[in-house]
Amino acid sequence: MLEGTIIKGIGGFYYVKVDDTVYECRARGLFRKSKITPLIGDRVLIKINKEDNTGYVEQILDRITExxxxxxxxxxxxxxxxxxxxxxxxxxxxxxxxxxxxxxxxxxxxxxxxxxxxxxxxxxxxxxxxxxxxxxxxxxxxxxxxxxxxxxxxxxxxxxxxxxxxxxxxxxxxxxxxxxxxxxxxxxxxxxxxxxxxxxxxxxxxxxxxxxxxxTPGFSTLDIDFLEEEELENFFIEISEKSTLCRFSGCCHNKELGCAVKEAVDNGEISKSRYDNYLSMLQEIKEIRRY
CATH class of the missing domain: 3.40.50.300 (P-loop containing nucleotide triphosphate hydrolases)
Incomplete structure (x- = not known):
C-alpha cells in the first residue's frame, strides 16, 4: 500500500497525493460501518487498482488535530x-x-x-x-x-x-x-x-x-456545545489571567462580588466587546446545558 495525504474530497471521491502523483480514491465501506469519514488533511494508506490507476482508502492514520x-x-x-x-x-x-x-x-x-x-x-x-x-x-x-x-x-x-x-x-x-x-x-x-x-x-x-x-468555504456560525461553563474562560486569554485574582474560586465573572475580571473591564484592562462576547457565550452554554 501507498501512504499519502487527502488533498480534496468531492462527491464521495478522495484525491490522495503520493509524492508527485494524485490518485482518485473511494473509501472502503468499513469506514461507513464504523461511522468514520475521511477528512481533508488525513494521512492515509491506499491500495491502487493497476487497471485504471484509481484506488481505495484502506486506513486512516492517527490524526494530530481535527x-x-x-x-x-x-x-x-x-x-x-x-x-x-x-x-x-x-x-x-x-x-x-x-x-x-x-x-x-x-x-x-x-x-x-x-x-x-x-x-x-x-x-x-x-x-x-x-x-x-x-x-x-x-x-x-x-x-x-x-x-x-x-x-x-x-x-x-x-x-x-x-x-x-x-x-x-x-x-x-x-x-x-x-x-x-x-x-x-x-x-x-x-x-x-x-x-x-x-x-x-x-x-x-x-x-x-x-x-x-x-x-475553506465561508461560514457564519460555530457551535460551542462541547464546552462546560467553567471551561469557557480558558479560551479568553486575558479573562483567564485575571480570574486568578477573583475573590471566590469558581467565579463565572458575571454577577459575583469581588470579581477581578469585571474590575479589569471597568478600568479598561479588558476590552468590553471581548467581555460582552464572553458573557453571550456563557449564557449560550447555560441554555444548552439546561436542555
Whole structure:
C-alpha cells in the first residue's frame, strides 16, 4: 500500500497525493460501518487498482488535530481573516473562531485584511484589542501588499487553515501569496453587504515555499456545545489571567462580588466587546446545558 495525504474530497471521491502523483480514491465501506469519514488533511494508506490507476482508502492514520467546521485534520496553524470593511468586521464571530482554534491547540494569527479601505482607524482599534489580549495580528492589503510577505513567511513548513466569513478576501490573499494558485474570488453582494461564496469545497493546497494551506468555504456560525461553563474562560486569554485574582474560586465573572475580571473591564484592562462576547457565550452554554 501507498501512504499519502487527502488533498480534496468531492462527491464521495478522495484525491490522495503520493509524492508527485494524485490518485482518485473511494473509501472502503468499513469506514461507513464504523461511522468514520475521511477528512481533508488525513494521512492515509491506499491500495491502487493497476487497471485504471484509481484506488481505495484502506486506513486512516492517527490524526494530530481535527476540526469539525471546516472538516479537516492535521492542521497546526490557523489564519483567521476578517476585513476592515466590505464586509464590516464581526468581532463576536472572530471570538468564536479564536475559541475553536484555541480548543484545538492551533497557533493563531489574526489577519485584518483590506487595510487600504481603513479610513477611520478601525483596523488599529481591532489591533489594540486583540494585541492586548495576547494574539498575533497582521494587517494586510492585496492592493498595497502590506503584510503579504509577513503572512507568506509564517506559512513555511506548516499546515494552515485560512478561515473567516465569506467576502473578507481569503482566496485573494492566497493568490497574492502564490500567484499560480488562481483561486476563484468574488465581490460583496450589493443587496446583503455580505460576501458571496466563492470557495465551493475544502482543498489542501501545496505551496512552493514549503507547507500547505486550506482555503475553506465561508461560514457564519460555530457551535460551542462541547464546552462546560467553567471551561469557557480558558479560551479568553486575558479573562483567564485575571480570574486568578477573583475573590471566590469558581467565579463565572458575571454577577459575583469581588470579581477581578469585571474590575479589569471597568478600568479598561479588558476590552468590553471581548467581555460582552464572553458573557453571550456563557449564557449560550447555560441554555444548552439546561436542555
Amino acid at each position: 476540526l469539525k467546521r471546516p472538516p479537516v485534520s492535521n492542521v497546526n496553524q490557523a489564519v483567521i481573516v476578517f476585513a476592515v470593511q466590505k464586509p464590516d468586521p464581526n468581532l463576536w464571530l472572530l471570538d468564536r473562531f479564536l475559541l475553536l482554534a484555541s480548543y484545538q491547540k492551533l497557533d493563531v494569527i489574526i489577519c485584518i485584511n483590506k487595510s487600504d479601505l481603513d479610513l477611520d482607524g478601525k483596523a488599529d482599534e481591532i489591533y489594540d484589542v486583540y494585541n492586548k489580549a495576547g494574539y498575533r495580528i497582521i494587517k494586510t492589503s492585496c492592493k498595497t501588499k502590506e503584510g503579504i510577505e509577513e503572512i507568506r513567511n509564517l506559512l513555511k513548513k506548516k499546515i494552515t487553515v485560512f478561515a473567516g466569513p465569506s467576502g473578507v478576501g481569503k482566496s485573494t490573499l492566497l493568490n497574492n501569496i502564490q500567484a499560480n494558485l488562481k483561486l476563484q474570488t468574488g465581490d460583496i453582494s450589493q443587496k446583503t453587504s455580505r460576501g458571496k461564496h466563492t470557495t465551493r469545497h475544502v482543498e489542501l493546497i501545496e505551496l512552493d515555499l514549503g507547507g500547505w494551506v486550506l482555503d
